[in-house]
Amino acid sequence: MLKSKRNTIHSKPATNADFSKPGTNFALVSFGMLLAVVLVSGCSGTVGSTQATNPPQQTYKISGTITPAAGGSGATVTLSxxxxxxxxxxxxxxxxxxxxxxxxxxxxxxxxxxxxxxTSQGVTLSNVDVTGLNFTAAAQQAHTATLSWVASTSAVTGYYVYRGTVDGGPYTLLTSSPVAGLTYTDTTVQSGQVYYYVTTSVDVTGNQSGFSNQVQATIP
Structure with a gap:
């Protein structure tokens, strides 16, 4: 009669695994009474990144000439x-x-x-420069306004002249000292403007009268 052999399997824990090793993942697998440790080494790397860049925006130029040179030279040109x-x-x-x-x-x-x-020119910039945006300059004609008035019946030393740009005032004094005569020429008027003038008389003590009647001057 044969006797059967009895085999005994003894399990032992793995002793060659380093659980403290950084960058290592551990998987514990059980096979009945056998224990095995599978070491899975991780990997690392750097992935570069790229960023799309837009090409610089195309720019353009506006240019021209103001003639004649006597009027154009030194002129201020404003862009808006x-x-x-x-x-x-x-x-x-x-x-x-x-x-x-x-x-x-x-x-x-x-x-x-x-x-x-x-007096002004509009332009649209798109794909090409704009050249030849020209102007013509013309010298303004010099204008003056000459005033005259009737002498005061009182004893006076002179007259002050006032000017305004609104009918009925307010008025701004034009003469820093009294005008001795009965006329005054305003050389500071501008073309296309309307002005309103009044005068006052001044006595020997410096007292001024009320405003005279108003006169209007339209400058062409």
Whole structure:
């Protein structure tokens, strides 16, 4: 009669696993009475990133000439609209605005003693520079307004002259000292304006009378 052999399996814990090793994941697997430790080493890496960049915006220029040079030279040219700015025309009357984004603009020249035709020009910048935005300057005609009045019946040393731009006042004193005569010429009037004048008389002690009647002057 045969005797059967009896086999005994003894389980032992794994002793070669380093549980303190950084970057290592551990999986515990059970097979009946056997225990095994599977070491799964992790991996790491750096993934680069890219960022899309837009190309710089295209810019454009507005330029022109103010003629004749006598009127254009030194003229102030003002830009308004999508961007604003000022330029001074050179000795030839040339001006330019550079580095402008696409959009709608207006260009207006100015210079004391001159008028300009046209007074202002609008322009749209889109894909190309705008050149030849020209103006013509014309010297303003000098104007004056001459006043005269009747002498006061009282003893006076002179008269003060006042001027306003609104019918009935208020008025601004034009003469720093009394006018001894009976006339006065205003050389500071501007073309296209309407002015209103009054006078007062001054006695020997410096006292002024009330305003005279008002007169109107329209400057062409």
């Amino acid at each position: 609209g999508a961007s604003t700015g000022t330029q001074t025309a050179d000795s030839s009357g040339d001006y330019a605005f550079a580095g402008l984004a696409p959009g709608n603009y207006a260009v207006t020249p100015s210079k004391k003693g001159f008028t300009f035709s046209p």
